[in-house]
Amino acid sequence: MTGVSTLTIRASAGNLQSEEVIHLPLRAPNAVQQRLLSQLLQPGDSWQPKAERFGIAGSNEQWLSVLALQNFNLTAYLNALSDYPHGCVEQSTSRVLPLLYAGQYQSFSPQQLDKMTQAISQQLKYLAGYQLADGRFAYWRDGGYYVEWADLYAGYFMQKAKSQGYQLPQPMAGNWLNYQKNRANQFAGRGDDDLTLQSLRLWLLAKAGAPDQGAMNRQRDVLRQDHRLPMARSWLALAYLEQGQQAAARELADSKTLAASQASATAFSSPLIQRLVRLQTQQALGQDSAAMQQAQDLLNDVNVAGGATIEQALAAQILTELLSNGGASQANERRMTVISTAQPLDIALSQPGYTLPLPDYQAEQFKVTNTGSAPLFISLLRQGIPAAGTEQESSQGLRLTRHFTDLAGQPLQINELKQGTDFIAWVSVENTTADTLSQVALTQLFAAGFELRSAMLAQEEQSSAVSYQKTGDDRLYTYLDLGPAGTKQAKVVLKATLNATYAGRFYLPLWSVQSMYKPQLQSTVAGQWLEILP
Numbered sequence: 001m002t003g004v005s006t007l008t009i010r011a012s013a014g015n016l017q018s019e020e021v022i023h024l025p026l027r028a029p030n031a032v033q034q035r036l037l038s039q040l041l042q043p044g045d046s047w048q049p050k051a052e053r054f055g056i057a058g059s060n061e062q063w064l065s066v067l068a069l070q071n072f073n074l075t076a077y078l079n080a081l082s083d084y085p086h087g088c089v090e091q092s093t094s095r096v097l098p099l100l101y102a103g104q105y106q107s108f109s110p111q112q113l114d115k116m117t118q119a120i121s122q123q124l125k126y127l128a129g130y131q132l133a134d135g136r137f138a139y140w141r142d143g144g145y146y147v148e149w150a151d152l153y154a155g156y157f158m159q160k161a162k163s164q165g166y167q168l169p170q171p172m173a174g175n176w177l178n179y180q181k182n183r184a185n186q187f188a189g190r191g192d193d194d195l196t197l198q199s200l201r202l203w204l205l206a207k208a209g210a211p212d213q214g215a216m217n218r219q220r221d222v223l224r225q226d227h228r229l230p231m232a233r234s235w236l237a238l239a240y241l242e243q244g245q246q247a248a249a250r251e252l253a254d255s256k257t258l259a260a261s262q263a264s265a266t267a268f269s270s271p272l273i274q275r276l277v278r279l280q281t282q283q284a285l286g287q288d289s290a291a292m293q294q295a296q297d298l299l300n301d302v303n304v305a306g307g308a309t310i311e312q313a314l315a316a317q318i319l320t321e322l323l324s325n326g327g328a329s330q331a332n333e334r335r336m337t338v339i340s341t342a343q344p345l346d347i348a349l350s351q352p353g354y355t356l357p358l359p360d361y362q363a364e365q366f367k368v369t370n371t372g373s374a375p376l377f378i379s380l381l382r383q384g385i386p387a388a389g390t391e392q393e394s395s396q397g398l399r400l401t402r403h404f405t406d407l408a409g410q411p412l413q414i415n416e417l418k419q420g421t422d423f424i425a426w427v428s429v430e431n432t433t434a435d436t437l438s439q440v441a442l443t444q445l446f447a448a449g450f451e452l453r454s455a456m457l458a459q460e461e462q463s464s465a466v467s468y469q470k471t472g473d474d475r476l477y478t479y480l481d482l483g484p485a486g487t488k489q490a491k492v493v494l495k496a497t498l499n500a501t502y503a504g505r506f507y508l509p510l511w512s513v514q515s516m517y518k519p520q521l522q523s524t525v526a527g528q529w530l531e532i533l534p
Contacts, residue, residue, distance in 0.1 A: 018489065022068040030509060030527075032059070032083050034076055034305070038067075038379040041242050041370040047378065048367040055384020060291045064338060064368065067377040068168055068323045068352035071299040073328050075355045076381050077316040084309055086477065086516065087470070088256070089130045089137050090150045090267070093157045094309040096123045098316030100136060100164050104324035106353035120161060127154055128172045135179030139439075140468040141477075147439075149266040152200050153310065155180065159207040160317070177208055180379075184215045192229055193264055195222065199235035206242035216240065222246065230260040231268055234281040253281050257466050272302050272311045283322055294318055308517045311532065322351040335372035339365060346371070388507040388527060396520030400513045401429040407497075414508070417500040417532050425498055429513050429523075430491040431482035439467070441515045442478040445509035449532045452476060453497040465492045502534040 007022045035054060039047045053060040065074050081095045099116045102108070108116070122394060129141040137154045139147040155176060183320055187198050200218050216239055224231050237253035240246075258278050268274070275298050282291040304315045320359050335347035349372070351458050358366070370376050404412045405424050412423050427444065431437050444451060455469065455476055468479040476496060483489025507529055514522040 032385055035382045043370050043373055046369040047082055048365050056387050059385035061383045062358040063381045065357045065379045066354040069296050070377045071300055073379050075526045077312045088139050091156050091309050093154050094313035097157050097313045100160055101320035101324050106351050120373045125312040127170050135175035145467045148197055155204050159204055164423050184212045193266055196232040199232040203235045203239040206239040211243055224430055227256050227260055229262055230257045231262050233257045234277050238284055265409045267310050270311055276314050280318055308519050314327050333372045334374050337369045337371050339367040391510045391526055393524050393526045397433045397524040398513050398523040399432055400523035402525050415530050419503045419532050421500045425496045428493045432485050434484050436484055437482045437515050438484055440480040441516050442513045444476040444511050446474050447506040447508040449502040449506040451499045451501045453499055455496040500532045503532050505531050
């Protein structure tokens with residue numbers, strides 16, 4: 001179960017007494033899961049899905065949403081991003097990027113809006129912890145591991161936040177801008193990804209009010225006849241639009257560019273992100289109807305909720321911005337009646353989207369009726385944490401195995417352990433695809449009766465495969481770069497020394513490994529119950 005437990009400590013000596021109450025949050029080890037049901041309601045139609053709550057007691061939450069576009073459930077994206085456990089510069093930014101336009105897309109309470117504003121402001125300050133001495137943003141806080149596209153993505157968030165009235169912290173923002181100015185001016189790359197990121201950089205400089213016209217013109221000369229790089233052409237077109245140079249922008253973002261796709265070794269290789277950039281460019285060019293059609297086609301074709309964090313965040317931000325700027329038609333009256341408790345709710349819908357929390361949700365009673373004159377896309381989002389022991393093992397593109405030994409290396413069964421025993425958990429991660437995989441996240445959650453003593457690579461020569469490692473009270477996160485199958489770099493073995501510290505019956509949760517930017521590539525090892533004997 002989840003919730004809060006109370007521990008009361010009382011002490012007395014003679015006539016003196018003291019009491020202290022400590023509130024302890026109970027956290028389930030398994031990850032939150034979402035289940036989504038959707039329906040198109042014509043005027044006068046009703047919907048009663050009779051979908052039960054799921055998950056362990058205390059973890060259940062439900063929301064009813066009205067969608068401006070079919071399959072676009074902002075609440076589902078925001079919940080998934082807030083629950084994501086990793087914290088690189090991209091993921092910490094992705095948690096808040098969709099909040100920039102969320103309040104314009106649908107209504108929130110004053111408390112919710114204040115919380116969203118604080119989250120955006122805190123992330124702008126938090127970025128300073130990623131900044132290197134030359135002004136760039138590293139991929140991990142307090143480390144030198146650098147990924148150029150992630151650095152520019154953080155800059156994109158800063159410029160979008162600035163356009164919404166947020167103050168950018170100084171000198172952090174100025175140092176980042178100065179680095180990008182120098183990088184743009186000195187750019188001499190010719191690789192496809194280099195050219196693409198240079199176009200993004202030039203657009204961000206233009207948005208920041210510091211355009212480099214010379215670098216833009218040089219980039220245009222290189223890209224003029226190259227339709228293989230639609231992302232580079234689109235971002236450069238957006239840079240010219242920031243300068244009011246419509247002719248140059250339209251030359252770059254022609255029909256051939258807006259219909260093409262591009263290979264890339266960065267996160268921008270995602271077909272979803274490429275289509276979002278195309279949509280963004282169409283909107284900037286004033287092609288609103290084409291942008292809206294592009295948005296609906298995208299949502300029909302792609303399961304955004306199953307994408308990487310950067311995909312979900314960009315989809316949420318770009319689509320809420322589009323829909324908030326008049327993209328959603330409000331020509332007809334939109335109303336609905338919701339029966340969730342004893343008192344029906346009559347709701348008039350004035351914004352493109354709408355979400356209603358359902359704390360008292362009862363499956364047999366819940367019912368929605370379209371009482372307006374326009375069709376409604378509605379969805380019921382249910383969220384909960386599955387019970388321990390119900391998870392299923394799976395594997396695609398990655399292989400994860402684990403075993404346990406004593407300190408001498410002899411195999412050890414951990415279903416029963418003597419309290420105080422030190423032992424080693426060995427885990428092997430192997431890439432079984434033909435591609436190099438960067439930013440692969442290994443998540444090891446430990447039983448509550450264990451304490452982590454140390455974690456290290458089994459072979460020191462594999463140290464280059466580990467970009468970052470983060471430990472918590474009951475967990476260990478390791479981030480890996482793996483070579484293609486068949487190479488020495490395809491497999492990494494790690495070991496963690498643990499101690500069976502507390503007596504009792506405990507659950508060792510599921511362990512998982514997943515490519516953070518190709519989330520369909522993953523592998524899991526199921527959890528198990530164990531007992532630590534005094």
